[in-house]
Structures are given as C-alpha cells and as structure tokens.
Amino acid sequence: MADVVIVGGGIVGCMTAYELSQADLQITLLERGGLGQEASSASGGQLVPLHLAADGETSPLFEFHRGSTYLFDELVPALEDASGVCMGYERSGVLRVAEGENEHDRLKQTFTAWQRNVGMPVSWLDVDEVHRLEPGLGPNVLGGIFSPDERTLSSARFVEALGRILRARGVDVREGTPATGIRHHEQQVHAVETPQGEIQTPELVLAAGAWTGLCSQWFGLTVPITPLRGQMVAVRPHTPILGTTTVSYNGAITPRPDGTVTAGSTTEDVGFDDRTTVDGIRGILEILPRLVPALADATLVRTWSGLRPWTADGLPVVGRLPGWTGVTFASGHGKHGISGAPATGLAVRQLIVDGRVEAAHDVLSPARFVE
Ligand SMILES: Cc1cc2nc3c(=O)[nH]c(=O)nc-3n(C[C@H](O)[C@H](O)[C@H](O)COP(=O)(O)OP(=O)(O)OC[C@H]3O[C@@H](n4cnc5c(N)ncnc54)[C@H](O)[C@@H]3O)c2cc1C
Known part of the structure; x- marks a missing residue:
C-alpha cells in the first residue's frame, strides 16, 4: 500500500519523489532497472534554458526551464549536504x-x-x-x-544524490521492478501491477521517460511520447x-x-x-x-x-490525466529534462498535495492529447 506510486526512476521520477517525500506521504518508486540508468545518466547535464529561445523569442516552455534552472542554486547545496554526493555543479x-x-x-x-x-x-x-x-x-x-x-552538473551524480536521500527518508525505492499495468475501477486507479505483485495506491505518477507513451496505453490512449x-x-x-x-x-x-x-x-x-x-x-x-x-x-x-x-509538440507532459482520478504525467522533457526536473517535481507536488495547478503549467497538461 502506498499513498503515491511513481513509475520510472530517472531524474524526473526521483525529483518528484523528493518533492512528495517532504509532505509526509508513503511513496513507492518503481524502476525496472537501476535509478538513472537511461536518459538521465546519458545527459550532458547542461542547464541551458536559452536554447529554448534560440529563435530570439521566449515562450511558456522557456519560462518553465528558466525558473527551473534558477532552482538549482538552493537545491544543489541542500542535496549535496544531505547525501554527501558532490554533483559537479559548475556556475x-x-x-x-x-x-x-x-x-x-x-x-x-x-x-x-x-x-x-x-x-x-x-x-x-x-x-x-x-x-x-x-x-x-x-x-x-x-x-x-x-x-x-547557465550552468552544468553531473546528471548521474544528481540522480545518485537523490537516490540516497530518498532511501534515507523512507521512500520505498524498488529497483529491478517494472510496472506492468494498473488495476482500476471506473477511471480511478486502485493499484499498480508488477511481476512481484500489485501495490495498492490511489495515486500514480508516470515518469517513465521515453517509455511513457507505452505506459499511457494502460489508460486506453497513446500520449505521443517517443x-x-x-x-x-x-x-x-x-x-x-x-x-x-x-x-x-x-x-x-x-x-x-x-x-x-x-x-x-x-x-x-x-x-x-x-x-x-x-x-x-x-x-x-x-x-x-x-x-x-x-x-x-x-x-x-x-x-x-x-x-x-x-x-510530438516538443513540450513536456506534466499534469493530471483528464477523465481519470489519481493519474499524473511527468514526462516528455526531450533535450532538457535535467534542467526541467526541479520545476517538474514541484509542479507534481502542488498538484497532488495542494490540489493546485499553476496557470503557467496549463500548456503542459496531458489534456492536449486527450479527445
Ligand atoms: C545524449 C543526451 C544528452 C542530454 N543532454 C541534456 C542536457 O545537457 N541537459 C538537459 O537538461 N537534458 C539533457 N538530456 C535530456 C535528459 O537527459 C532527459 O530529458 C531526462 O533525463 C529525462 O528524464 P526522465 O526521468 O524523464 O527519463 P529517464 O531518465 O529515461 O528515466 C525514465 C526511467 O523510467 C524507467 N521505466 C520505463 N518504463 C518503466 C516501467 N514500466 N516500470 C518501471 N520503470 C520504468 C526507465 O528504466 C528509466 O530509468 C540529454 C539526453 C541525452 C540522451
């Protein structure tokens, strides 16, 4: 039984777990391999929001990443202190x-x-x-x-620091555990299925990186994340x-x-x-x-x-899935998932803990892919 199950232990899933763990919730994080083993460790670790204004114009996506980039100034010392991991943060x-x-x-x-x-x-x-x-x-x-x-850090160390802190905070981090589906009743999630059995939960966060489009089929749709x-x-x-x-x-x-x-x-x-x-x-x-x-x-x-x-439209997918209760997407960050992870974790915490959606995040909602 968990208050929230997060599927995917990349930087987005880990940052989301970090934010939710500050709210006294019982969290289970499912990662089919090892934490950060996919895109998050491969990343160059550049925090470069100006790439998103390369044509000279700003946009909600640029604003999202600019805000997220500045969050690192407080986040990095806090994570390094709590984990003992040096994240190679270069300003x-x-x-x-x-x-x-x-x-x-x-x-x-x-x-x-x-x-x-x-x-x-x-x-x-x-x-x-x-x-x-x-x-x-x-x-x-x-x-x-x-x-x-604009800055850089080691994205692999970023994940490593978060992994240590999550475990120390009592988050149930399960590596080597793929989520294979959900059990639901009338569009309300009741459990997440794994080969080791199901985990009952009223809240699911999908942070499965490039595999999120595949997982979206559990809800009878295909969110175009590839x-x-x-x-x-x-x-x-x-x-x-x-x-x-x-x-x-x-x-x-x-x-x-x-x-x-x-x-x-x-x-x-x-x-x-x-x-x-x-x-x-x-x-x-x-x-x-x-x-x-x-x-x-x-x-x-x-x-x-x-x-x-x-x-498909170059924007992350962060928000509640319309028509369902207890389903949140946190994925699709493309080339900028490291820089976007802090703001994404925060946005998911606001959604799940406070029931609040920042108006600026409307454009990221999965609603745009749901008929
Ligand atoms: C070469 C390269 C360079 C990059 N450079 C930068 C950069 O400089 N700056 C930047 O900000 N971004 C960069 N990025 C992008 C960034 O790495 C990604 O946007 C970010 O890592 C995505 O994080 P994620 O957690 O969504 O996905 P991932 O890190 O891929 O994590 C998803 C996790 O979900 C797990 N998973 C999938 N399906 C399931 C399931 N059913 N059950 C359980 N677990 C599951 C996977 O095993 C994986 O570990 C780069 C990416 C690459 C490839």
Whole structure:
C-alpha cells in the first residue's frame, strides 16, 4: 500500500519523489532497472534554458526551464549536504559561438533579441574577446554570446544524490521492478501491477521517460511520447584547454571537473535503438577539433547514448490525466529534462498535495492529447 506510486526512476521520477517525500506521504518508486540508468545518466547535464529561445523569442516552455534552472542554486547545496554526493555543479556560464560570417550575423541577431526579452544576463564577445576568454578556440570562431547564469552538473551524480536521500527518508525505492499495468475501477486507479505483485495506491505518477507513451496505453490512449536518441563522446586532452561549456550551431563541448571534455549530441529518431554508431560518433568527433584544434590529439575515453523522451509538440507532459482520478504525467522533457526536473517535481507536488495547478503549467497538461 502506498499513498503515491511513481513509475520510472530517472531524474524526473526521483525529483518528484523528493518533492512528495517532504509532505509526509508513503511513496513507492518503481524502476525496472537501476535509478538513472537511461536518459538521465546519458545527459550532458547542461542547464541551458536559452536554447529554448534560440529563435530570439521566449515562450511558456522557456519560462518553465528558466525558473527551473534558477532552482538549482538552493537545491544543489541542500542535496549535496544531505547525501554527501558532490554533483559537479559548475556556475561558470555558457559560451555560444559563431563559426564563419553567416553564423556570426545569425548569432548577433539572437543576442539583440535576448538582450531585450529573456530576463537573463547575456553579453556579446567580439572575435578578440571570445579568443581571450577561450584561447583554445579555432580561428573559424568569429564571436559569441556569453551567458553567466547557465550552468552544468553531473546528471548521474544528481540522480545518485537523490537516490540516497530518498532511501534515507523512507521512500520505498524498488529497483529491478517494472510496472506492468494498473488495476482500476471506473477511471480511478486502485493499484499498480508488477511481476512481484500489485501495490495498492490511489495515486500514480508516470515518469517513465521515453517509455511513457507505452505506459499511457494502460489508460486506453497513446500520449505521443517517443524516444529520440542522443549519442555522446568523452575525450581527455593532455592539458586543460577549455574552461567554459562552449556551444556551436553543430554541437556542445563541456570541460568536466575530472579533466575530460564531453561532446555531443546527436538527435536521431530511430525508435528504441540505443546503440552508438560510427556515423553518430564521427559527426561529434568532427566538431571537436574544428572548435578547439588541440582536441584533435585528445585521447578518446568513452562513447555512449541515451533515449530522450520526446513529445510530438516538443513540450513536456506534466499534469493530471483528464477523465481519470489519481493519474499524473511527468514526462516528455526531450533535450532538457535535467534542467526541467526541479520545476517538474514541484509542479507534481502542488498538484497532488495542494490540489493546485499553476496557470503557467496549463500548456503542459496531458489534456492536449486527450479527445
Ligand atoms: C545524449 C543526451 C544528452 C542530454 N543532454 C541534456 C542536457 O545537457 N541537459 C538537459 O537538461 N537534458 C539533457 N538530456 C535530456 C535528459 O537527459 C532527459 O530529458 C531526462 O533525463 C529525462 O528524464 P526522465 O526521468 O524523464 O527519463 P529517464 O531518465 O529515461 O528515466 C525514465 C526511467 O523510467 C524507467 N521505466 C520505463 N518504463 C518503466 C516501467 N514500466 N516500470 C518501471 N520503470 C520504468 C526507465 O528504466 C528509466 O530509468 C540529454 C539526453 C541525452 C540522451
């Protein structure tokens, strides 16, 4: 018996459990494998809401992620204190660079729009300034936007910290336990089924990442959340040659506290195929020396991939399922689930504990997929 059963132990399920566990509820978290084993560990861990205003315009999605990103400033020290896990939180900003004249003009236009409307600090660096900030950049880099409030962390450590805290708080974390269906009566959830038996509950939260669309069939519908593969690479340069996460129109490279540099990622609609491929990795490896020539000689450390939960309209699905009692969706964050996790956990807690929906979250409701 549980007050709430959460299906999926990625960052969204764990953050949701963390928020709900502050409300004195008995929570069971079901993860069919290990916590964070899918997209959440594969992630680059960039908290980059400005990506969501890349055309210069803001949107409810951008506002959601901007707010969520600023939540990390209080959240990270609290999680690190309570868990003893260092989350590799770097507040050193993000540099977006232009390669060549065309990209330069495009990026400058974006900068002008951002100065006007994003409510986050940004500054334009001309060719000399950008190379002074990052002397390792190649000669093709002609300028850039520096945004000091964007950050990075280790998403795997983020999950690890949450897992420790959830267990310490008495959350019933069940790894190796898939949810296989529900028992319900007249559109009210009564239990979640697993191979080890059912767990009675009046409240179910679906946070099953790229598998959430499959789980939605338990309710006689298909919420269009599907996998979108991303591949990544880690290399180790001989000496540190990059200080700032650097993003071009073709990819992103991030210096890590352990001396490696990670790069990625691909965006591939290939179903549940989570392999790394020659083509995918080759594309990423080409970007590395173009942006930072000395990386041509770096040691290749690791390649990996993950399946992002992608929604047909590009927006996360966070909210109550209309027509049902006790069913909440928390999924579909696509390329930004790490940055969106804190605001998502908070939104689900407000829904379940306070019965409250922020008007700004209406646009994320699963109602848009229900006839
Ligand atoms: C290469 C790559 C780079 C990325 N970079 C960034 C980035 O820089 N910044 C950012 O914010 N985001 C990034 N993302 C996106 C981010 O990782 C995802 O949006 C986020 O991790 C989604 O979290 P989730 O908890 O919804 O899904 P997941 O982490 O996939 O977790 C879902 C979990 O549900 C479990 N599950 C599924 N079905 C069941 C079931 N029936 N029963 C029990 N358990 C089940 C799965 O095993 C899985 O562990 C990246 C993603 C990838 C792949």
